[in-house]
Amino acid sequence: MNNKSLISITDFSTKEILRVLEIAEGFEKNPEPHLLDGKVVATLFFEPSTRTRLSFESAVNRMGGRIIGFSDPNISSVSKGETLKDTIRIVSNYCDLIVMRHPLEGSSRYASEVATVPVVNAGDGANQHPTQTLLDMYSIKKTQGRLDNINIFMVGDLKYGRTVHSLLQAMSPFNPTFHFVSHPKLRLPDEYKAFLDSKGVKYYEHEQFSDLIPEADIIYMTRVQRERFSDLVEYEKTKDVYVLRNSMLDNAKPTMKILHPLPRINEINQDVDPNPKAYYFEQARNGVFARQAVISYVLGLKH
Amino acid sequence: MFTKMEKKELKVSAIKNGTVIDHIPAKDLFKVVKILGLDRIDTPVTIGNNLDSEKFGKKAIIKVSDKFFEDKEINKIALIAPTANLNIIRDYEVKEKRPVELPQSVKGICKCINPKCITNSEPMATKFDVIPGKTVSLKCFYCGKVTDHDHIEII
Numbered sequence: 021m022n023n024k025s026l027i028s029i030t031d032f033s034t035k036e037i038l039r040v041l042e043i044a045e046g047f048e049k050n051p052e053p054h055l056l057d058g059k060v061v062a063t064l065f066f067e068p069s070t071r072t073r074l075s076f077e078s079a080v081n082r083m084g085g086r087i088i089g090f091s092d093p094n095i096s097s098v099s100k101g102e103t104l105k106d107t108i109r110i111v112s113n114y115c116d117l118i119v120m121r122h123p124l125e126g127s128s129r130y131a132s133e134v135a136t137v138p139v140v141n142a143g144d145g146a147n148q149h150p151t152q153t154l155l156d157m158y159s160i161k162k163t164q165g166r167l168d169n170i171n172i173f174m175v176g177d178l179k180y181g182r183t184v185h186s187l188l189q190a191m192s193p194f195n196p197t198f199h200f201v202s203h204p205k206l207r208l209p210d211e212y213k214a215f216l217d218s219k220g221v222k223y224y225e226h227e228q229f230s231d232l233i234p235e236a237d238i239i240y241m242t243r244v245q246r247e248r249f250s251d252l253v254e255y256e257k258t259k260d261v262y263v264l265r266n267s268m269l270d271n272a273k274p275t276m277k278i279l280h281p282l283p284r285i286n287e288i289n290q291d292v293d294p295n296p297k298a299y300y301f302e303q304a305r306n307g308v309f310a311r312q313a314v315i316s317y318v319l320g321l322k323h
Numbered sequence: 324m325f326t327k328m329e330k331k332e333l334k335v336s337a338i339k340n341g342t343v344i345d346h347i348p349a350k351d352l353f354k355v356v357k358i359l360g361l362d363r364i365d366t367p368v369t370i371g372n373n374l375d376s377e378k379f380g381k382k383a384i385i386k387v388s389d390k391f392f393e394d395k396e397i398n399k400i401a402l403i404a405p406t407a408n409l410n411i412i413r414d415y416e417v418k419e420k421r422p423v424e425l426p427q428s429v430k431g432i433c434k435c436i437n438p439k440c441i442t443n444s445e446p447m448a449t450k451f452d453v454i455p456g457k458t459v460s461l462k463c464f465y466c467g468k469v470t471d472h473d474h475i476e477i478i
């Protein structure tokens with residue numbers, strides 16, 4: 021029906037990713053407040069995610085588009101037992117683009133098959149969240165001035181963290197070096213190590229923050245969720261091992277930046293926030309530019 | 324099932340026109356029957372099971388009279404029974420003999436193992452990429468999760 025949807029970051033070639041990042045840069049410089057004049061974007065949130073929804077809606081608003089949609093499935097037709105297909109087919113008639121978030125994995129891919137307008141995946145369960153990856157890459161490029169040869173530390177939940185998996189895939193063409201820091205139970209799954217091996221990407225695994233932090237260009241922190249541990253004592257012990265504190269950053273490169281997909285719990289201590297290396301709030305701001313870029317690109321308004 | 328005597332007879336009983344599927348592992352017979360929809364067709368079907376096989380202990384054989392399957396259709400059974408052999412019979416003679424071929428993708432015949440997959444809650448057809456190997460596994464086109472051979476469940 022349409023092939024311009026963005027469901028997984030792997031739907032875009034490396035060339036397309038670079039182009040979208042360029043478009044995002046353009047939006048940061050020049051907001052183009054009339055680009056979406058007369059366009060309607062539907063934000064369908066089959067599970068609540070206020071932060072992601074506001075970011076998309078801000079992106080649409082900044083370009084002058086209108087928004088319809090729902091943020092709570094309990095008040096929508098979904099709760100009446102309507103199939104996803106029917107909802108998507110109907111909403112397709114009302115809008116030029118669908119942004120959707122859904123708790124079930126693969127739901128956005130299916131929606132893109134039945135929709136008559138492009139679909140942008142804003143998260144399908146534990147599966148994909150491609151605009152997060154693009155904003156992460158945008159933040160790396162913006163702070164480091166390049167995507168090539170970046171030394172990236174990924175910390176926390178590397179087993180279930182979909183943002184980690186997507187980012188390492190998307191960064192792999194740019195000769196990165198990865199350091200994976202996690203509890204043995206939350207280690208990066210073998211399939212992703214096999215992927216990195218197949219691409220010849222260098223990576224190292226650590227069970228705690230190593231003395232290699234001074235080599236890092238980017239520290240990408242993730243949340244360790246209590247639900248991942250059956251043994252809560254182990255969780256309590258673990259959660260303090262993978263906390264980044266300001267005192268650990270003394271010898272870090274001056275250009276090093278700390279990223280986090282947010283929300284954080286305690287994995288970045290509050291004492292890091294005033295440090296200029298703390299970049300996670302600006303990173304969230306970059307999300308708006310990245311989403312403006314994706315929306316205008318899939319709508320064919322930017323090439 | 325069949326006694327030794329009957330088995331011998333069954334081996335020799337020929338069909339005039341149709342398809343003979345041989346070398347099916349005995350334990351997978353009924354899955355193959357289901358995949359091909361042989362429980363719902365009108366033409367004569369002869370099934371032999373637990374026959375001795377030099378290759379793998381017990382095998383099954385299926386003879387379907389007056390039916391010639393499309394490649395796309397018959398190759399689906401390679402997921403379950405990659406050792407199976409096809410014999411195309413015309414006028415009591417074997418016109419063609421070949422192993423089944425593993426398809427690159429399959430649509431609508433298996434369930435995705437992931438309970439959180441959209442295919443398990445929408446009335447829709449599943450789609451998988453076939454991952455070849457010692458035992459075949461299936462990667463869901465929608466959720467990306469891999470269903471390994473032992474968990475392949477025919478719908």
Ligand SMILES: [Zn+2]
Nearest residue numbers: 435440463466
């Ligand atoms: Zn699936």
